[in-house]
Amino acid sequence: MYDCSAKRLHFYGKKAAVRNANATISGEKILLMGPNGSGKTTLLRAIAGIIPYQGSIKVDDEEVSRIKNHNYLATNLPEVFCIGVKLKDIIYVYEELKNVDGTLAREMLKDVGITELNKKIYELSAGQQILFRNCLALASKPKILLMDEPFENVDVAKRKTVVGWIMEFGKEGIIVTHEIDMAKLFITWKASLILEGKLYKTIGIGELLSLSLQKGAVPDAILVIEVGENKFSLVKGEGYKVEDMSVIDKIYML
Numbered sequence: 001m002y003d004c005s006a007k008r009l010h011f012y013g014k015k016a017a018v019r020n021a022n023a024t025i026s027g028e029k030i031l032l033m034g035p036n037g038s039g040k041t042t043l044l045r046a047i048a049g050i051i052p053y054q055g056s057i058k059v060d061d062e063e064v065s066r067i068k069n070h071n072y073l074a075t076n077l078p079e080v081f082c083i084g085v086k087l088k089d090i091i092y093v094y095e096e097l098k099n100v101d102g103t104l105a106r107e108m109l110k111d112v113g114i115t116e117l118n119k120k121i122y123e124l125s126a127g128q129q130i131l132f133r134n135c136l137a138l139a140s141k142p143k144i145l146l147m148d149e150p151f152e153n154v155d156v157a158k159r160k161t162v163v164g165w166i167m168e169f170g171k172e173g174i175i176v177t178h179e180i181d182m183a184k185l186f187i188t189w190k191a192s193l194i195l196e197g198k199l200y201k202t203i204g205i206g207e208l209l210s211l212s213l214q215k216g217a218v219p220d221a222i223l224v225i226e227v228g229e230n231k232f233s234l235v236k237g238e239g240y241k242v243e244d245m246s247v248i249d250k251i252y253m254l
Contacts, residue, residue: 031183031205032176034194035249040176041148043194047174048146087124087132088117098140105139108165112158127153134162138169145173151182160185180245184209195225195251203234212239213254227251 034040046053056063085093087109094100109115112131114124121129134150150166151159163185166175177183183191183205191208193200200223207222211234217224221233232251234242240254 028202029170029172029186029189030174030202031186031189031191032174032194033178033180033183033191033248035178035247035251038178038194039197039199040178040194043199044146044148044174044176086118086120087114090121091117091136094136094140098136100136100140102139105135108135108139112161125153127155127158130154131158131162134165138165141169143172145170145175147173148176149178150175151177151179178248180209180242180248184243193223193225193248195227198226200225208234209243211236211242213242213251214239215254 032040032043042051045051047057091100091102091105094105095102106117109117109132112128112135114128114132114135121132124132130150130152131154134147137145137147145166147166147170150162154162159182163182175186187206187209189205190202191205192202203223211222214221214233214235215230216233217231218233218235221235223234225232225234232254245251
């Protein structure tokens with residue numbers, strides 16, 4: 001079991017990528033869902049200790065910025081794997097540094113058709129690069145898994161393989177996605193929505209998919225979210241069915 005909490009969390013670039021985020025995740029499997037550019041990857045990078053932040057992020061009551069040993073945490077974020085060497089050498093490095101099970105990683109790569117380990121990571125297709133990073137993250141059998149869009153540019157058959165890996169090796173953690181269709185494969189998990197840098201309360205994925213979107217702040221709404229100057233309510237009953245949205249970005253078309 002783990003506890004991850006964020007308090008008064010801010011990230012700034014040209015604009016606030018995440019603003020005043022407050023959340024607590026306790027020993028849960030979470031899909032962090034939001035449109036492209038909503039701040040979800042920025043939040044994941046901060047939890048992984050890759051970028052600085054304002055506020056507080058604690059994992060098991062330890063401030064992320066002060067953690068010196070991240071071996072119990074694994075991620076597929078590309079910054080972690082930007083080594084210009086052969087795939088087999090990256091596997092060896094992560095066997096030594098991150099307790100990756102090299103034999104398992106090579107077996108997983110073979111399952112998705114990546115067998116030429118003398119290639120460099122930039123010589124792989126976009127989908128293969130994500131699969132390679134997914135394999136190394138999961139082959140470390142981490143206590144906490146942080147995965148950013150693990151299905152992007154991956155074909156349907158291999159997506160199912162990745163889901164199987166996550167179910168087997170990703171005991172707890174956060175998966176970032178903007179795809180509603182993929183959420184349907186994690187029906188027993190929970191979801192936390194993030195839109196335009198604002199993080200909303202956690203809701204069961206089964207419940208989320210059963211809801212509909214209506215414009216405006218509706219009384220008795222399960223959740224009211226803000227998109228630009230507009231408000232949308234997640235309600236039971238009539239409206240635009242969440243399960244009919246292939247990607248959460250479609251909220252901008254309503």
